[in-house]
Amino acid sequence: MALQQNDISRYVQTTDFKIHYNEAGEGHPVVLLHGGGPGATGWSNYSPNIEALSKHFRVIAPDMPGWGDSDAVDFATLDHVEAACQLLDALGIEKAAFVGNSMGGHTSLRLAAERPERVSHLITMGAPLRMKPILFGAGGGPTEGLKIMYDTFTDATPEGMRRLVEIMVYDKARFATPELCKLRSQAALKRPEHLRNIASAAPKAPIPIWIDLDKISDITAPALLIHGRDDRVVSFESTLFLAAGIPDSRVHLINRCGHWAQLEHADEFNRQVIDFVTHH
Template structure:
């Protein structure tokens, strides 16, 4: 593999209702990286330590989903159906089947797609993903510490609140740098339409997530599945991955000690080895 083949290239593609930004590198079997939520999140920032390493063996595509990064935002008119957007995106790129690697919200998209469109998913890999079961964000139900910080940062995306956000995401506080917090804050403030789109979800009566309606269908997932979770995740408790691995037939779980919500960042080398070996097998 030459350096040219692993060069990261920024691209845009139009799908119904949205212009989508993504970063691509490498050749081989398609591996689509799906970022989590949070103000200032992008495919590139959520997977910065992983894209180049995985691109040595695969065609790696890190997507900004609608409402994040350089992609178009979401409105009530366009809807918020990320699994549909993902299928439209794969169709546009001519990808019949891909390995999906999803962190948190990206894990929700990956799991949903593996249930609703099993023929398009070769492998399912999640990190810190909630299971499709209401009240399972924490063992006692309700909103976790990390989600409270995330929601507050969406309302007030200041560098101080972003610092609290990156701190709660990580076990290793050396990862939660002032530079990272400032970069996330700047990225969030650069797209007020994304912030407004997110916050508008909570106007009026609560809207049930379509994801919860998939509860009980985890056993229909046919793709080989790998759940990676941090034991110290304060955003989505690792019991979510225990729930998933107990129900998805061809699945396994890796629980990482001294690891928060960003396993792909805090334990990047191990994460890259795990994902590469799992897809190659």
């Protein structure tokens, strides 16, 4: 029987936040950090991955503060890295492998650079960097995908979510299904205060604090940098920049893949993560 979210749903109180998270498996802790789009949660971003990874590791997939069933936050003061460290402390975890998609990938990068004692392995998928033209399109404006993402914070209807999902993936016919769009819409509209908080703080939200690009070369954790060749949210060149700067890094670039490598190529992603964390 496939793993069900109700079976692994948990809550924990940290110093500053009540955080909802999903937990399964035993062994070395692997924390899966979701992206920053409306309707993003630990489960919605990683439902095809949690069960496979939990056969090898202790998998933790939180809803970060400001998303899902976790506390609402003020994006003027939110520090994703501090929130992640508070989660580790509350769960009694000293060091973990961090796997991050998009915003979660950026948080993982900052953790590896600023709190290296908490990160055993660094794995990113489509991690954004605040540099031109990597995150920004022609004329210095946001990329096509980021424009649609921000629009969806004020239109999280199933139709608005369809436009978002279609820009996030390469294979629209397979992944931008009415069922997925409806589920993500329901997840987003369940907590309208999250949508309002991000929309009102944009463009500072959903990432209020950006990594200092000069610190990328200081990252000592082994890094696996995954990116979709067809990503229209964050250009794959950002991952090439990271690979040039992180000493112990390798790149896995996937053709016919958008911003959600862990969903579009779930089996390949799971194999890569299991092998990397097991053997590095």
